[in-house]
Amino acid sequence: MSQRGPSGQFxxxxxxxxxxxxxxxxxxxxxxxxxxSWLAASLWSGRTVARPALRGEFGYRLLTFxxxxxxxxxAWVRRSDxxxxxxxxxxGVLWRLPTPLEWTMVVLLAAGIAxxxxxxxxxxxxxxxxxxxxxxxxxxxxxxxRLVRHPIYTGLLLGAIATAGLRGTVLTxxxxxxxxxxxxMKARIEERLxxxxxxxxxxxxxxxxxxxxxxxx
Numbered sequence: 001m002s003q004r005g006p007s008g009q010f011x012x013x014x015x016x017x018x019x020x021x022x023x024x025x026x027x028x029x030x031x032x033x034x035x036x037s038w039l040a041a042s043l044w045s046g047r048t049v050a051r052p053a054l055r056g057e058f059g060y061r062l063l064t065f066x067x068x069x070x071x072x073x074x075a076w077v078r079r080s081d082x083x084x085x086x087x088x089x090x091x092g093v094l095w096r097l098p099t100p101l102e103w104t105m106v107v108l109l110a111a112g113i114a115x116x117x118x119x120x121x122x123x124x125x126x127x128x129x130x131x132x133x134x135x136x137x138x139x140x141x142x143x144x145x146r147l148v149r150h151p152i153y154t155g156l157l158l159g160a161i162a163t164a165g166l167r168g169t170v171l172t173x174x175x176x177x178x179x180x181x182x183x184x185m186k187a188r189i190e191e192r193l194x195x196x197x198x199x200x201x202x203x204x205x206x207x208x209x210x211x212x213x214x215x216x217x
Contacts, residue, residue: 021099021102023099023102023103023105023106023166024102024166024167026103026106027105027106027109027162027163027166028072030106030109030110030113031072031109031159031163034113034116034117034159037117038120041120041127042129044124044125044127045125045127045128056189057130057131057186057189059182059185060182060183060185060186060189061182062182063178063179063181063182063185064178064179064182064183064186065182066175066178066182067160067175067176067177067178067179067180067182068175068179069175070171070172070174070175070178070179071160071163071164071167071171071172071175071176071179072163073171092169092170092171093168093169093170094168094169094170094173095168096168097165097166097168101165102166105162105163105165105166106162106166108158108159108161108162108165109158109159109162109163111155111158112154112155112156112157112158112159112160112162113155113159114155115144115151115154115155115158116151116152116154116155116156116159117155118143118144118151118155119143119144119145119151119152119154119155120152121143122140122142122143122144122145122151123140123145123152126138126140127152131186131189131190131193132193133193133194133197137197137198138198138201139198139201139202139205141205141209145209146209147209147210147214147215148209148210148211148212148213148214149187149191149205149206149209149210149211149212150183150187150190150211150212153183153186153187153212154212154213154214156183157179157180157183157212160175160176160179160180161176164176184212187211187212191206191211
């Protein structure tokens with residue numbers, strides 16, 4: 001934009017707009033696509049025959065919800081010249097990764113989502129958003145379930161770590177441990193239900209396959 005200066009000459013004025021960086025935009029697009037596709041896939045689920053009392057799920061639900069909000073809420077924006085904005089200061093930006101590392105975090109998120117979807121497809125109609133036992137429930141030990149017992153959570157945790165790494169704020173550093181603890185709690189509650197339902201078959205599976213981190217018992 002140009003404007004006339006005091007001497008009558010025109011001076012070029014560059015307006016530096018605040019923009020969301022491309023890696024951060026890609027991160028939100030990936031999470032949105034995952035959320036919408038996951039919601040649609042919830043229709044592909046078998047009949048539930050047992051579930052724990054809802055009050056027993058309150059703790060992990062609260063932690064995971066808080067984790068999601070802190071990780072993905074209050075998206076910061078950065079001016080095109082890289083100067084911190086008032087939004088940065090409000091939510092406490094702790095670090096800014098170089099652009100190549102930001103894109104690395106996006107790739108890690110995509111890998112986590114792909115891993116979770118691989119697990120979802122492998123599980124088929126035995127999947128449920130809540131902790132449940134489905135009709136004809138059995139031990140699944142193929143696909144990603146050869147590597148970890150809860151590969152959906154493994155994929156989501158990888159995505160959460162990538163999100164916290166890219167955003168680098170006070171809020172995300174608080175949200176990540178809440179997210180991790182919430183999903184570990186959920187996995188442990190599921191384990192109790194599966195051990196009660198599937199008995200020795202699940203005990204044998206759990207003895208040879210780690211819970212969340214491949215190759216680490």
